[in-house]
Amino acid sequence: MIQTDILIIGAGPCGLFTVFEAGLLKLRCHLIDSLPHPGGQCTEIYPKKPIYDIPAYPSILAGELTERLMEQIEPFSPGFTLGERAEIIEKDEDGQFVVTTNRGTKHRAPIIAIAAGLGCFEPRKPPVENLASYEDKGVEYIIKDPEFYRGKKVVISGGGDSALDWTIFLTEGVASDVTLVHRRPSFRGHPDSVQKVLDLAEAGKINLITNAEVVGVSGDGNLNALEVKHTTDGMMSISTDHWIPLFGLSPKLGPIAEWNLNISKNAIEVDTFDYSTNVPGIYAIGDINNYPGKLKLILCGFHEATLMVQSAYKRIFPDKNLVLKYTTVTGKPSL
Amino acid sequence: MDDMIKVFVIDRDEKRHELDAPTDMNMNMMELCKSYDLPVEGTCGGMAMCASCHMYVLSSHEISERSEDEEDMLDEAFFVEDNSRLGCQIKLAADLDGLEVRLAPVGS
Ligand SMILES: Cc1cc2nc3c(=O)[nH]c(=O)nc-3n(C[C@H](O)[C@H](O)[C@H](O)COP(=O)(O)OP(=O)(O)OC[C@H]3O[C@@H](n4cnc5c(N)ncnc54)[C@H](O)[C@@H]3O)c2cc1C
Numbered sequence: 001m002i003q004t005d006i007l008i009i010g011a012g013p014c015g016l017f018t019v020f021e022a023g024l025l026k027l028r029c030h031l032i033d034s035l036p037h038p039g040g041q042c043t044e045i046y047p048k049k050p051i052y053d054i055p056a057y058p059s060i061l062a063g064e065l066t067e068r069l070m071e072q073i074e075p076f077s078p079g080f081t082l083g084e085r086a087e088i089i090e091k092d093e094d095g096q097f098v099v100t101t102n103r104g105t106k107h108r109a110p111i112i113a114i115a116a117g118l119g120c121f122e123p124r125k126p127p128v129e130n131l132a133s134y135e136d137k138g139v140e141y142i143i144k145d146p147e148f149y150r151g152k153k154v155v156i157s158g159g160g161d162s163a164l165d166w167t168i169f170l171t172e173g174v175a176s177d178v179t180l181v182h183r184r185p186s187f188r189g190h191p192d193s194v195q196k197v198l199d200l201a202e203a204g205k206i207n208l209i210t211n212a213e214v215v216g217v218s219g220d221g222n223l224n225a226l227e228v229k230h231t232t233d234g235m236m237s238i239s240t241d242h243w244i245p246l247f248g249l250s251p252k253l254g255p256i257a258e259w260n261l262n263i264s265k266n267a268i269e270v271d272t273f274d275y276s277t278n279v280p281g282i283y284a285i286g287d288i289n290n291y292p293g294k295l296k297l298i299l300c301g302f303h304e305a306t307l308m309v310q311s312a313y314k315r316i317f318p319d320k321n322l323v324l325k326y327t328t329v330t331g332k333p334s335l
Numbered sequence: 336m337d338d339m340i341k342v343f344v345i346d347r348d349e350k351r352h353e354l355d356a357p358t359d360m361n362m363n364m365m366e367l368c369k370s371y372d373l374p375v376e377g378t379c380g381g382m383a384m385c386a387s388c389h390m391y392v393l394s395s396h397e398i399s400e401r402s403e404d405e406e407d408m409l410d411e412a413f414f415v416e417d418n419s420r421l422g423c424q425i426k427l428a429a430d431l432d433g434l435e436v437r438l439a440p441v442g443s
């Protein structure tokens with residue numbers, strides 16, 4: 001069991017900055033994120049884009065902002081549970097929260113700060129009929145263990161790096177038969193990988209079907225065929241053991257909806273006094289919260305984090321008085 | 336009004352919406368749909384970086400061609416057709432008066 005003072009769900013910019021503000025009050029933090037790396041939207045969607053509205057930075061790349069935040073919170077040595085989704089929140093007999101992830105990792109804290117942004121980044125699932133009934137019965141959105149595909153017939157869909165890289169990898173002595181289906185003849189992935197895939201197709205090692213899209217799945221309990229629509233040749237059927245659609249990630253609210261919080265329009269309602277939710281001890285900051293006048297901006301999330309930790313401190317130490325100290329007075333941050 | 340056009344949006348329940356669209360506010364179709372609470376996510380805010388604003392252009396209006404970024408992002412959309420566009424890349428302008436689009440299906 002991981003014990004901390006403030007358990008932060010979501011390691012986007014707002015979750016990260018919470019560690020700093022909490023650290024100034026000598027509170028320890030631990031962050032959970034379903035992505036394998038910190039930074040939230042900044043890292044996942046636009047790491048190479050400049051942001052112009054971070055005070056005192058006329059321009060900063062979203063990826064660099066994440067790096068700087070990590071540097072800023074380093075003195076407070078936050079803990080991280082990455083690549084795991086916070087799934088269940090319970091309360092134990094001491095009134096502390098216990099948060100369990102999808103992998104079963106347990107965390108315990110008196111305070112929870114939900115900084116979950118637009119939700120968990122999850123694989124985009126094609127709107128193909130009956131798809132859900134073949135999930136884990138031949139349809140997988142993430143390759144967990146390539147060995148799983150040994151000697152199998154595999155169809156991959158997509159045109160980005162993950163589709164290209166896995167096509168190459170599975171072709172090299174893993175799967176018995178690899179087909180790549182893509183909607184157009186060009187690929188947006190790394191030029192080297194694109195060339196490699198085109199070479200494999202040329203050599204007859206993979207079946208490359210472009211200008212086409214998978215539009216149907218069928219089987220007898222397990223997946224055994226895909227219906228593919230080609231822009232000029234019409235419909236065709238491909239027999240296969242697996243289909244791996246790789247269309248990137250998009251954020252979904254996910255388990256948060258089950259936590260008995262007041263939710264409207266995919267956001268958690270909070271009191272702007274301290275960004276508390278309807279459940280005492282649980283706060284929500286950043287893109288995930290909603291209140292009259294809310295703006296989904298990094299700057300606003302930083303402000304929310306700052307006020308929130310003050311309230312959290314008072315919940316943990318009801319008898320202690322908190323006096324605001326400037327960082328210029330307290331000096332170099334440390335726990 | 337001079338700076339207003341009408342556009343039509345068919346949602347995923349086949350309902351046709353007639354929208355008044357300003358042409359003097361540097362708005363695009365993704366933003367317009369959102370301002371009318373139509374189910375368009377627009378996660379990336381209109382930078383052709385999320386594919387959550389995929390729609391089909393049904394009318395014969397001439398719209399600027401797809402950019403390389405838009406093509407790349409359409410790779411992450413589903414059921415892409417010749418008339419597929421990212422709504423955020425369709426800028427509202429006077430010559431789009433009467434434009435008709437259909438929102439593309441989204442996965443679960
Ligand atoms: C393309 C683009 C451009 C933008 N430009 C600007 C700009 O110029 N200026 C600006 O201020 N803002 C901008 N934004 C918005 C800004 O990125 C967000 O406001 C900011 O990322 C919100 O931070 P956050 O920490 O609240 O959430 P996020 O960054 O969304 O991070 C939330 C994290 O929580 C995780 N998570 C969610 N649920 C769970 C769960 N159950 N378990 C585990 N982890 C979970 C997610 O995986 C995610 O990593 C832009 C956004 C985009 C997409």
Ligand code: FES
Pocket residue numbers: 365376377378379380381382383384385386387388408421422423424
């Ligand atoms: S809003 Fe993201 S691609 Fe259009």
